[in-house]
Amino acid sequence: MTYIRPEFRHPELPTNDLGYTKQNYEGSISTLCAGCGHDSISGAIVQAIFEMSIPPHNIAKMSGIGCSSKTPTYFLGNSHGFNSVHGRMPSVATGANMANRDLIYVGVSGDGDSASIGMGQFAHAVRRNLNMMYIVMNNGCYGLTKGQDSATADVGSKSKKGIPNPFEAIDLAAVALQLGATFVARSFSGDKKQLVPLIKAAIAHRGFAFIDVLSPCVTFNNNPGSTKGYEYVRDHLAATNTVDFVPMREEITACYPNQTSEEVTLHDGSVVHLCKMDDKLNVHSRQSALNMMQEYKDDGRILTGLLYMDPDSQELHENIDSAKKPLRGLTESDLCPGSKVLDNINESLR
Amino acid sequence: MSKKFNRTPLVNDLVVKFANVNGTGSASANNMFAKALFRMGLSVSPKNIFPSNIQGLPTWYEVRVNDKGYLGRRDGIDIMVSVNPQSMAKDIQEVVPGGYFVYDNTKPLDPRLMRDDIEFIGLPLTQICLDEYKDARQRQLFKNIIYVGALAALINIEFDVLTGLVADQFKGKEKLIAPNVHALELGFQYAKNNFNCPLHLTLERRESNGDKILIDGNAACGLGAVYGGATMAGWYPITPSTSVVEAFEKYCNRMRIDPGTGKKNFAIVQAEDELAAIGMVIGASWNGARAFTATSGPGVSLMSEFLGLAYFAEIPAVLIDVQRAGPSTGMPTRTQQSDVLACAYASHGDTKHVLVIPSTPKECFDMTAQSFDLAEQLQTPIIMLTDLDLGMNDNMSEPFEWDDERQYQRGKVLDADALENMTERFGRYLDVDGDGIPFRTYPGTHPTKGSFFTRGTSRDEYAVYTEDGSAYVDNMERLLKKFETAKQYVPAPEIINAEHGSSVGILHYGTSMHATLEAADLLADEGLAVDTCRIRAFPFAKEIEEFIEQHDTVFMVEQNRDAQMRSLLVNECEIDPKRLNKILGYDGMPLTAQFIVNKVKQKTAVTSNVKPLRRKTAGN
Numbered sequence: 002m003t004y005i006r007p008e009f010r011h012p013e014l015p016t017n018d019l020g021y022t023k024q025n026y027e028g029s030i031s032t033l034c035a036g037c038g039h040d041s042i043s044g045a046i047v048q049a050i051f052e053m054s055i056p057p058h059n060i061a062k063m064s065g066i067g068c069s070s071k072t073p074t075y076f077l078g079n080s081h082g083f084n085s086v087h088g089r090m091p092s093v094a095t096g097a098n099m100a101n102r103d104l105i106y107v108g109v110s111g112d113g114d115s116a117s118i119g120m121g122q123f124a125h126a127v128r129r130n131l132n133m134m135y136i137v138m139n140n141g142c143y144g145l146t147k148g149q150d151s152a153t154a155d156v157g158s159k160s161k162k163g164i165p166n167p168f169e170a171i172d173l174a175a176v177a178l179q180l181g182a183t184f185v186a187r188s189f190s191g192d193k194k195q196l197v198p199l200i201k202a203a204i205a206h207r208g209f210a211f212i213d214v215l216s217p218c219v220t221f222n223n224n225p226g227s228t229k230g231y232e233y234v235r236d237h238l239a240a241t242n243t244v245d246f247v248p249m250r251e252e253i254t255a256c257y258p259n260q261t262s263e264e265v266t267l268h269d270g271s272v273v274h275l276c277k278m279d280d281k282l283n284v285h286s287r288q289s290a291l292n293m294m295q296e297y298k299d300d301g302r303i304l305t306g307l308l309y310m311d312p313d314s315q316e317l318h319e320n321i322d323s324a325k326k327p328l329r330g331l332t333e334s335d336l337c338p339g340s341k342v343l344d345n346i347n348e349s350l351r
Numbered sequence: 352m353s354k355k356f357n358r359t360p361l362v363n364d365l366v367v368k369f370a371n372v373n374g375t376g377s378a379s380a381n382n383m384f385a386k387a388l389f390r391m392g393l394s395v396s397p398k399n400i401f402p403s404n405i406q407g408l409p410t411w412y413e414v415r416v417n418d419k420g421y422l423g424r425r426d427g428i429d430i431m432v433s434v435n436p437q438s439m440a441k442d443i444q445e446v447v448p449g450g451y452f453v454y455d456n457t458k459p460l461d462p463r464l465m466r467d468d469i470e471f472i473g474l475p476l477t478q479i480c481l482d483e484y485k486d487a488r489q490r491q492l493f494k495n496i497i498y499v500g501a502l503a504a505l506i507n508i509e510f511d512v513l514t515g516l517v518a519d520q521f522k523g524k525e526k527l528i529a530p531n532v533h534a535l536e537l538g539f540q541y542a543k544n545n546f547n548c549p550l551h552l553t554l555e556r557r558e559s560n561g562d563k564i565l566i567d568g569n570a571a572c573g574l575g576a577v578y579g580g581a582t583m584a585g586w587y588p589i590t591p592s593t594s595v596v597e598a599f600e601k602y603c604n605r606m607r608i609d610p611g612t613g614k615k616n617f618a619i620v621q622a623e624d625e626l627a628a629i630g631m632v633i634g635a636s637w638n639g640a641r642a643f644t645a646t647s648g649p650g651v652s653l654m655s656e657f658l659g660l661a662y663f664a665e666i667p668a669v670l671i672d673v674q675r676a677g678p679s680t681g682m683p684t685r686t687q688q689s690d691v692l693a694c695a696y697a698s699h700g701d702t703k704h705v706l707v708i709p710s711t712p713k714e715c716f717d718m719t720a721q722s723f724d725l726a727e728q729l730q731t732p733i734i735m736l737t738d739l740d741l742g743m744n745d746n747m748s749e750p751f752e753w754d755d756e757r758q759y760q761r762g763k764v765l766d767a768d769a770l771e772n773m774t775e776r777f778g779r780y781l782d783v784d785g786d787g788i789p790f791r792t793y794p795g796t797h798p799t800k801g802s803f804f805t806r807g808t809s810r811d812e813y814a815v816y817t818e819d820g821s822a823y824v825d826n827m828e829r830l831l832k833k834f835e836t837a838k839q840y841v842p843a844p845e846i847i848n849a850e851h852g853s854s855v856g857i858l859h860y861g862t863s864m865h866a867t868l869e870a871a872d873l874l875a876d877e878g879l880a881v882d883t884c885r886i887r888a889f890p891f892a893k894e895i896e897e898f899i900e901q902h903d904t905v906f907m908v909e910q911n912r913d914a915q916m917r918s919l920l921v922n923e924c925e926i927d928p929k930r931l932n933k934i935l936g937y938d939g940m941p942l943t944a945q946f947i948v949n950k951v952k953q954k955t956a957v958t959s960n961v962k963p964l965r966r967k968t969a970g971n
């Protein structure tokens with residue numbers, strides 16, 4: 002089926018610095034189930050990018066296969082998008098990024114897409130510190146193939162079918178930390194206040210910015226026995242910090258009196274402002290992040306917020322020393338050595 | 352020379368085989384041998400016969416030399432140079448009666464291995480090295496140079512040519528020249544002093560090589576990718592394709608460093624596997640760069656899903672498949688042409704891919720560069736089918752050429768201005784020109800126009816998801832039309848007709864060319880003229896179908912068990928399979944002309960007794 006979106010624009014719709022309204026950042030109407038967590042994440046992406054005043058065509062949307070991977074149709078309609086094959090978005094994003102380092106790459110994947118079939122590609126994109134934001138819409142199940150347990154389902158968690166999952170869960174945030182990810186966060190689709198600034202910080206980060214977003218599947222995994230349903234997640238959520246993303250030279254919003262605040266300055270001068278709820282987390286230490294996540298987990302709680310970031314990270318292009326301009330813009334004169342050089346090569350082969 | 356051999360002197364027609372141990376530095380000595388013959392103006396076709404091993408196992412290097420321009424293999428070893436006791440028993444058996452077995456006689460030969468129909472030439476290689484050199488590695492390395500020196504005396508290799516090669520090889524490390532020349536002299540003198548030189552097989556300078564070059568096909572592909580404007584390569588190592596990307600990198604490091612910034616005007620990513628390698632290529636091509644990967648059979652299997660995506664979503668990609676003997680890991684260091692069907696129809700659903708098939712390094716270079724044009728013009732994967740024989744062996748070739756006026760053909764791409772001025776709605780999959788090829792846009796071109804969603808699911812002409820059957824069928828039909836359009840862009844077949852034409856036609860492709868063309872000469876000498884047609888691309892040009900129609904007896908020569916190109920012809924051109932006789936050599940070694948001659952004679956002896964054969968329908 003196709004949906005035609007009514008062309009309606011309120012004359013007083015707020016615009017961003019570029020003069021675009023939020024509508025310029027929206028996509029076509031979602032065909033996901035009503036109440037699906039993934040739609041809220043799409044909304045958060047639209048909100049963040051609108052507020053950051055990024056020209057929509059400067060973004061490339063990348064995804065794999067799954068309900069989650071369909072969402073790029075539902076946000077940023079003026080950006081090119083690439084819905085690739087199941088679990089292989091990281092490689093397509095890698096190639097795209099190599100071709101044009103000037104675009105911003107927004108990757109969206111599912112827990113099946115990233116923690117099972119695409120685990121290898123996920124790991125290697127992390128390891129190469131590919132410059133992109135990578136969101137996993139984590140519902141603990143395979144939505145699109147009707148609710149099978151995924152590798153992120155917790156031990157004992159029950160999907161709608163009612164059978165407890167016997168296997169250990171893969172925690173993608175922990176895996177990313179161990180693989181050397183330079184930005185790792187966790188959030189919840191129902192917590193836009195936390196998610197929107199996290200997305201902004203992830204986009205501003207230079208390198209691989211990973212956000213594991215718990216995103217309930219209302220159709221197959223939102224029942225009482227599930228640890229990835231709305232109710233369970235809301236009841237067990239614990240934020241380690243709230244985040245505010247401050248573009249260059251803007252005033253920082255204040256924290257509440259009983260909270261400590263910390264600022265992390267990014268490569269482009271923008272600032273990530275943390276209001277800490279738990280002073281024990283040191284966002285500059287992988288070990289601290291891993292320990293805290295485990296501590297909360299043992300306690301039956303889910304730690305959210307910015308877990309780790311390295312503001313000085315070197316992304317893939319820097320590591321391979323490739324040209325500063327987009328490679329795709331190079332022309333014959335930059336690329337082709339010409340016939341004289343070829344004659345010399347011929348001569349050396351005689 | 353010993354009396355018991357009744358031999359007539361023979362000039363410029365021999366096969367020398369070196370039996371070495373992997374990892375002992377024999378390669379550079381053997382290359383020097385082949386290159387020397389090349390510089391003497393002779394036709395050489397060296398073949399590495401190596402194990403899937405890094406050190407210790409037997410490895411051979413076979414060089415056929417002649418002055419008729421033949422580059423195929425020939426059966427029968429005239430001179431075996433044996434430096435490997437492990438394989439000695441078998442190596443002795445391979446020598447033709449009247450031939451020579453050159454060996455290290457520091458230790459006496461096991462008398463049980465002796466044959467009295469060949470001549471044994473003992474060189475005390477180990478002893479000479481023990482006397483001359485202190486260092487163990489030197490003793491091993493110079494042993495190789497010494498036997499080349501001995502061969503110079505035995506078969507008349509011009510000594511100046513050898514010293515010239517040493518000088519070239521050690522340019523910048525001049526200290527090494529004298530010791531190497533000395534080693535050559537040691538071998539030369541020993542042979543001169545102890546044997547009746549030259550043997551009955553000798554070499555003589557010819558001037559028939561013109562401006563030809565000697566290079567392996569993989570290096571030529573890597574260079575072609577540089578000239579063709581590739582900026583991105585994603586790859587995963589696999590024999591025999593590895594040296595394609597290695598060559599690309601080597602040439603890029605020499606010719607693609609930005610003079611102003613010192614930065615690289617290219618990006619090479621060693622992927623985690625072949626799925627990722629082709630995924631990267633597709634991502635980069637989608638985003639407007641020219642990108643490629645190189646692999647071999649197992650990699651093609653892994654890339655299949657992505658190739659289907661690129662076909663259906665119409666994304667350029669260049670894939671160089673250097674074929675080896677399958678199935679599975681097969682014989683990973685032996686040659687074959689057995690990925691034809693796997694590549695032509697790679698991936699599930701109705702898919703077809705454009706194939707280009709080179710036979711020489713020059714064609715590797717040309718077709719690699721051209722593949723980037725084709726991929727972008729046709730917006731689809733282009734798969735180049737080469738093989739281990741062409742890819743990893745030095746092949747004599749016409750020199751590379753480049754027209755400095757040449758512009759890259761970037762295909763139908765709308766830029767920001769075109770989008771700005773566009774009044775109608777942009778349809779990514781709309782066949783505006785009737786050739787089945789739609790217009791595309793690169794991401795990041797225009798803030799409000801020209802964006803679309805690339806997907807492997809069915810969609811309408813405006814890239815909007817649809818499960819409407821007729822929209823799906825329309826799109827699939829357009830893809831067929833595009834494939835038809837491809838025929839006018841891909842390399843044309845090469846048809847060589849016998850002087851007066853013939854009713855016998857031989858189809859061949861890739862490295863089967865050398866043996867086939869030589870076989871055509873041999874058959875003509877025996878009074879059976881044949882026409883030949885070399886397939887250089889899929890989809891098949893009309894001329895190929897006509898060639899089949901015009902000949903009463905048609906052979907298809909290929910290096911696989913299942914006659915894969917024949918199946919493709921039968922399937923795509925609706926040809927009666929009985930019309931295509933199979934000639935299949937697939938033991939992992941390059942074909943010989945004699946093999947083809949025998950097969951042709953077997954068949955033509957049964958179906959025809961009229962000689963010489965005349966073509967039924969005239970035409971060129």
Ligand SMILES: Cc1ncc(C[n+]2csc(CCOP(=O)(O)OP(=O)(O)O)c2C)c(N)n1
Nearest residue numbers: 067068069087111112113114142143144145
């Ligand atoms: C190679 C391949 N195998 C299987 C599938 C079928 N498939 C489609 S989506 C999916 C699982 C998606 O799960 P997830 O990534 O968690 O996304 P969700 O739908 O839960 O958002 C599977 C197995 C496929 N498309 N491709």
Ligand code: SF4
Nearest residue numbers: 034037068144218219
């Ligand atoms: S099946 Fe689940 S994941 Fe998929 S759209 Fe419905 S609620 Fe969302």
Ligand SMILES: [Mg+2]
Nearest residue numbers: 111112113142
């Ligand atoms: Mg899921």
